[in-house]
Amino acid sequence: MTETTPVRSTLSAVRTTGSRQVRPATEGWSQQKDESGRPLLQFASPKRGKPPVHLADLTPEQRVEKVKELGMPGFRAKQLEKHYFTHFTSDAAEMTDLPAAGRDELVAGLLPPLLTEVRRLETDRGDTIKFLWKLHDGALVESVLMRYTGRITLCVSSQAGCGMNCPFCATGQAGLTRNMSAAEIIEQVVRANRLIADGGLGDPRKVGHEGERVTNIVFMGMGEPLANYARVMQAVRVMVDKQHGIGMSARGITVSTVGLVPAIQKLTKEDIPVTFALSLHAPDDQLRDELIPVNSRWKVDEALDAAKAYFDETGRRVSIEYALIKDMNDHAWRADLLAEKLNARGRGWVHVNPIPLNPTPGSIWTSSEPEVQDEFVRRLNEAGIPTTLRDTRGKEIDGACGQLVATEDDQRAADTVPVD
Numbered sequence: 001m002t003e004t005t006p007v008r009s010t011l012s013a014v015r016t017t018g019s020r021q022v023r024p025a026t027e028g029w030s031q032q033k034d035e036s037g038r039p040l041l042q043f044a045s046p047k048r049g050k051p052p053v054h055l056a057d058l059t060p061e062q063r064v065e066k067v068k069e070l071g072m073p074g075f076r077a078k079q080l081e082k083h084y085f086t087h088f089t090s091d092a093a094e095m096t097d098l099p100a101a102g103r104d105e106l107v108a109g110l111l112p113p114l115l116t117e118v119r120r121l122e123t124d125r126g127d128t129i130k131f132l133w134k135l136h137d138g139a140l141v142e143s144v145l146m147r148y149t150g151r152i153t154l155c156v157s158s159q160a161g162c163g164m165n166c167p168f169c170a171t172g173q174a175g176l177t178r179n180m181s182a183a184e185i186i187e188q189v190v191r192a193n194r195l196i197a198d199g200g201l202g203d204p205r206k207v208g209h210e211g212e213r214v215t216n217i218v219f220m221g222m223g224e225p226l227a228n229y230a231r232v233m234q235a236v237r238v239m240v241d242k243q244h245g246i247g248m249s250a251r252g253i254t255v256s257t258v259g260l261v262p263a264i265q266k267l268t269k270e271d272i273p274v275t276f277a278l279s280l281h282a283p284d285d286q287l288r289d290e291l292i293p294v295n296s297r298w299k300v301d302e303a304l305d306a307a308k309a310y311f312d313e314t315g316r317r318v319s320i321e322y323a324l325i326k327d328m329n330d331h332a333w334r335a336d337l338l339a340e341k342l343n344a345r346g347r348g349w350v351h352v353n354p355i356p357l358n359p360t361p362g363s364i365w366t367s368s369e370p371e372v373q374d375e376f377v378r379r380l381n382e383a384g385i386p387t388t389l390r391d392t393r394g395k396e397i398d399g400a401c402g403q404l405v406a407t408e409d410d411q412r413a414a415d416t417v418p419v420d
């Protein structure tokens, strides 16, 4: 949270910076364009070798069937679920309650290795850890684990790369490599839980008491989750399943999107009240068309209508994510327009999270001045929209939203690591 700024200096800051309009543009790379010259949007996953089918891809009934196919009685499925979702292990040697004969085959058939750890970066004295994972086909994805007071949040990837082509986003630059499977998404959670159980998150003298695990999931790593809808929803079902899955609270799971309206409508009809976040970043189509290319399909008002319908159906307050970028989208009039559009759809249904960017000298994608950020937040709050500047933990290790991308250095490190 930034400090409160006296009104006079705030207003002068707004006057001096508020009139400038910096337009979104890529820096150091070119957006791929479609035939009409617009930024290319990739909704379909390129065809690549599918990852092996895993317990977490299957429904409980399918798991029983698969266990029987492997020559074991169906109740062994429940034991495997317990090992994987509660004890966070895929190691047959640890599963001594399974008969030795056929155990290795059973585990190989239902818990095949999915993620190979390439590297791990820690910051915030070990309270934030970024993992770089290699998938079975060599694709690279990342997740970020963060300990806060009273909660542990994991930011997961849902796609290798991303097809939404946002000009500010490192992940979008390389386009969409492929959708991740439900089990590849879940495996990020299980591996994080294992690390926590082993005392690997934060100072082990202070933390790591028994039973601790990830309490919150945010789908804000690589990828647009709603472009990989079926697999993301299967992963969410496994996360919340108390009998056959991880057993988390749905409200601790945040599914975010840049505004794929038909998929938001579908999510509204699911019976899983996850927290829904819309990455809006601009309240006007003129700017948002350039900032978030998918806005050329579904406009600001359509995305906001879909978000409001989500609240109406689920009763869950919607989050609006808004990265504050200097002289691009941080103008006071945009705060007023955003408040107007949100209030026009009712009261008490929405919360705005402005996200301060990293200060990047010389780049057009740099952080707003603190006074401008404060003024933006103040205007929204004054208009009756609860607004809080978000914690941007993980920025030091490039783990903040839209910054997850495998670098050439990561790729070189990955090339030396054999897939499990």
Ligand code: SF4
Pocket: 162, 163, 164, 165, 166, 169, 170, 171, 172, 173, 221, 222, 223, 224, 258, 402
């Ligand atoms: S900001 Fe999100 S939706 Fe846009 S390209 Fe990056 S990962 Fe994809």
